[in-house]
Amino acid sequence: MIPKVAARGQHVGGLLRYLYGPGKREEHRGPRLVACWAPERSLAGLEPVMGADGGRDFRALTRLLEQPVRAGQYPPAQPVWHCSVRNHASDRILSDSEWADIAREMVAGAGLAPHGDTRAVRWVAVRHATDHIHIVATLVRQDGTTVWLPTTEWRRCQTTARRLEARYGLRRVGPPDHTAHRYPHGGEINKAIRKGRTSTPRDDLRRRVRTAAAAAGTEDEFFDVLRRDGVLVRLRTSPHDGQITGYAVALPGIRTAADQQPIYFSGGKLAADLTLPKLRIRWGADPDPTPRPPKPAINRHARATALRQATQATQRAAPVIKDGARGDQTGVQATVAATADLLATLAYASEGDWPGPLHRAADHFDRAARGRYGRVAAPTSRSLDLRSQARLIWLMGRISGDEDAYAALRLVLQLARLADAIEELRAAQQRLHQARDARVAAEALRRIAAGAQTPVALTATTRPTPPRTVGGGRRTRPGRPTAGR
Structure with a gap:
């Protein structure tokens, strides 16, 4: 299991449109939400509504995710956190509920939304393929304070991934051993x-x-x-x-x-x-x-x-x-x-x-x-x-x-x-x-x-x-x- 933390972003709506879109090579199939920040919320109610022209309306979901940022005291200039989590090709296909558990563990492990913290950041997990999900979060908690993650939060995600590999019987990737060649650009x-x-x-x-x-x-x-x-x-x-x-x-x-x-x-x-x-x-x-x-x-x-x-x-x-x-x-x-x-x-x-x-x-x-x-x-x-x-x-x-x-x-x-x-x-x-x-x-x-x-x-x-x-x-x-x- 490989978590990849992308560079910080500014626009939640643009990222959601890409994740729900066809992808660069028509690789996005059946995009849907599998988890969100509030377990009691209905995922069906959060899904972007399909319009008569076949396009989706992302305004409601974008507004909910950006609400803490707009109300925050000192929001960051780039408040959008994005992480993809991918399994190996030889792994079995996980269900939506299993990917939902993985998403919750990943945001907790990264320090964004600890288990039981009802005032943590807002986030959603989007699945548009059998082997991976995308987690999108905004870096301001619902109590208005900003989450300042270290630049090495990917290490926490890697540690969480190793634990999840054992839990779900997935291929063990192992921690980085710093022995790879210097690969070409x-x-x-x-x-x-x-x-x-x-x-x-x-x-x-x-x-x-x-x-x-x-x-x-x-x-x-x-x-x-x-x-x-x-x-x-x-x-x-x-x-x-x-x-x-x-x-x-x-x-x-x-x-x-x-x-x-x-x-x-x-x-x-x-x-x-x-x-x-x-x-x-x-x-x-x-x-x-x-x-x-x-x-x-x-x-x-x-x-x-x-x-x-x-x-x-x-x-x-x-x-x-x-x-x-x-x-x-x-x-x-x-x-x-x-x-x-x-x-x-x-x-x-x-x-x-x-x-x-x-x-x-x-x-x-x-x-x-x-x-x-x-x-x-x-x-x-x-x-x-x-x-x-x-x-x-x-x-x-x-x-x-x-x-x-x-x-x-x-x-x-x-x-x-x-x-x-x-x-x-x-x-x-x-x-x-x-x-x-x-x-x-x-x-x-x-x-x-x-x-x-x-x-x-x-x-x-x-x-x-x-x-x-x-x-x-x-x-x-x-x-x-x-x-x-």
């Missing part, structure tokens, strides 16, 4: 559709930066990998000591329309854990000042050997994650994040820059593995071992034959089992969005391991983008959580 999605791109630049850059971070052991290697991948890199330095404090990346062919300059994204605009300070924590301090060993010999047999070693390291990591689900979480987050790096480099070795099924599974896996608020756990010996395996896979280059492809499939299957353990861990932590991403990743990896989609290197080709689905991203208002995000 609507303008980015529209531009990508016009250009015929398979993903937005933000999504493309996040995938490349995540792979480079997994393949590198230091920030110098990180920037070198990005530049060799054709990514434009701009460094930010401190004006005091000249130290590098951040970075931004851009794709060469993506430029602004006005002055044809590259469009740069900082690491934090791609994902919360891709800022330079957090990447430094991920890599850890290198205690050994000696130079790194030279690049290993690359051939098909060596590549298969590296993949088998990574499979063994993943098998050793599984008990650690399972113990974390049972309560022992020491070093678990660092291990989980390192396995996401391993899958990122495997996806690159299998599919290159083409955002194929393994890349998409890695994207879900990365979301499931991310720490809350982008926090990065200090590295452990096990996480450093997994990251060294990830770097070795990247150094070995693209998968190209039967022997290394078979070893890759074994690793994919083991990562699917690891995703199951991560799902159990996140469910135990009540981080339900991440648990769902882990389940999606596990199912996708099993399909690949079963041979439905083979992880052998494919030719990157331009593919048509379905309308409005570039990268699967959608823009939401700041502070307004969405289902699964």
